[in-house]
Amino acid sequence: MTKKLAKSAISQKRVLDAAARIFRDYGYAGTTMRAIADEADLKAGSIYYHYKSKDDLISAVLDIGIRAVTDNVDKALKALPETATGRDRIEAAIRAHLSAIIEVGDYTLATRRALGQVPEAIRARNTRMRDTYGSVWQEILADAHDRGEFRTTANLTLARLFILGALNWTIEWFKPGGRSIDDVAREFASVVLDGLSGNGGSAAMAEELSPPAKAKRSSPRIRAV
Amino acid sequence: MTKKLAKSAISQKRVLDAAARIFRDYGYAGTTMRAIADEADLKAGSIYYHYKSKDDLISAVLDIGIRAVTDNVDKALKALPETATGRDRIEAAIRAHLSAIIEVGDYTLATRRALGQVPEAIRARNTRMRDTYGSVWQEILADAHDRGEFRTTANLTLARLFILGALNWTIEWFKPGGRSIDDVAREFASVVLDGLSGNGGSAAMAEELSPPAKAKRSSPRIRAV
DNA sequence: GTCTATAGGGAGATAGAC
DNA sequence: GTCTATCTCCCTATAGAC
Numbered sequence: 191m192t193k194k195l196a197k198s199a200i201s202q203k204r205v206l207d208a209a210a211r212i213f214r215d216y217g218y219a220g221t222t223m224r225a226i227a228d229e230a231d232l233k234a235g236s237i238y239y240h241y242k243s244k245d246d247l248i249s250a251v252l253d254i255g256i257r258a259v260t261d262n263v264d265k266a267l268k269a270l271p272e273t274a275t276g277r278d279r280i281e282a283a284i285r286a287h288l289s290a291i292i293e294v295g296d297y298t299l300a301t302r303r304a305l306g307q308v309p310e311a312i313r314a315r316n317t318r319m320r321d322t323y324g325s326v327w328q329e330i331l332a333d334a335h336d337r338g339e340f341r342t343t344a345n346l347t348l349a350r351l352f353i354l355g356a357l358n359w360t361i362e363w364f365k366p367g368g369r370s371i372d373d374v375a376r377e378f379a380s381v382v383l384d385g386l387s388g389n390g391g392s393a394a395m396a397e398e399l400s401p402p403a404k405a406k407r408s409s410p411r412i413r414a415v
Numbered sequence: 416m417t418k419k420l421a422k423s424a425i426s427q428k429r430v431l432d433a434a435a436r437i438f439r440d441y442g443y444a445g446t447t448m449r450a451i452a453d454e455a456d457l458k459a460g461s462i463y464y465h466y467k468s469k470d471d472l473i474s475a476v477l478d479i480g481i482r483a484v485t486d487n488v489d490k491a492l493k494a495l496p497e498t499a500t501g502r503d504r505i506e507a508a509i510r511a512h513l514s515a516i517i518e519v520g521d522y523t524l525a526t527r528r529a530l531g532q533v534p535e536a537i538r539a540r541n542t543r544m545r546d547t548y549g550s551v552w553q554e555i556l557a558d559a560h561d562r563g564e565f566r567t568t569a570n571l572t573l574a575r576l577f578i579l580g581a582l583n584w585t586i587e588w589f590k591p592g593g594r595s596i597d598d599v600a601r602e603f604a605s606v607v608l609d610g611l612s613g614n615g616g617s618a619a620m621a622e623e624l625s626p627p628a629k630a631k632r633s634s635p636r637i638r639a640v
Numbered sequence: 641g642t643c644t645a646t647a648g649g650g651a652g653a654t655a656g657a658c
Numbered sequence: 659g660t661c662t663a664t665c666t667c668c669c670t671a672t673a674g675a676c
Contacts (some may be wrong), residue, residue, distance in 0.1 A: 304442075351638075359584060381577055388613040
């Protein structure tokens, strides 16, 4: 899968990775070509050999961010057997979405920070790609519903917005080295499909195994949301 | 509740509202004092009579964004009767969170766009307020769990991150004039508590009332996520 | 309170040497 | 391919008139 790259392509990739990190930290307007150049270990003027403008760079970063997700989810769905249930497909899509956004975390976070500030034409193109991804999810949910796996009162559009919101937010708090992506994906799927009060069988990582009781809880150290 | 404001306070509020809209559209670095001044109908130099710097302004905007949410959720929880169940409290908190972020939408979106780019000292202070709000939610969930309303396998920390992620994302797609906040809140609570496959009784707004069938679905017009 | 004018510093992008 | 040097423009913040 890893291709041998020409020397020029290596530099180009180094600049792109550096750009993702700087856009991630400073947003679109706050990012300077000089800062990207420093991060990539060359001088500002040299970037223009690889990319013709700052807009060209942000555009490439944004595309990688969404493409990683759509490609990974497509792949995961195609890898499922014919006999997969709606639940199987939802679990697979959640896992694929999470691993993709975390795998290219710099690009994902750069997108989150910069997308709203980017020139209209660039944003519109990226937004179209995201809309297409949204309809993939709408189809997944509609399919599970058609199979009779959902309660009839379920609102699929709101469910999709709810699921994708929660998934996209994950990048804000997930830190490699803590919980595994699989564990997070399993628990998310469990909440979405069975709910917190339901009695789903696939839940993992019970936090409190002791029986319900008026336990004294110290104020927990919480990550900002 | 609406106080009469001195002339100076009126101008100050006009500048602050203008700043929220401009920060929302251009992020922290992309916002210029000139743009805020234009939006507030005065000249750039005059802003400095009300706020001593750009950092002073963004700081005020960020504080309003989180305070609106914590205050509204606190108020909603306190308004509940003694007999309220864990489910009641979760539903109330979801509704209060949603109405607050939408009510001060410009400030909410400005926070989303700018928080990551703001000088460290300002971000740290705002992040502490957000952490405190996170522990309020952790308590709400722990309480419902202690009452025996959740399945024992539920992971409360992940559930909290999941719920708050989905709620915070709502500002990206919610448009006043469409669905009501109450409807969205009800459906979100229904997914979180009962799941999509559960048979909760509180679900509203069924999208497809016809029985499951292999209906032909046209590719839906989807909002970007 | 709001204005005009401006000081002082950086920004994106280009040209041409190496 | 990468460098240095530089053009031109726009930024935050201040000073002082009204």
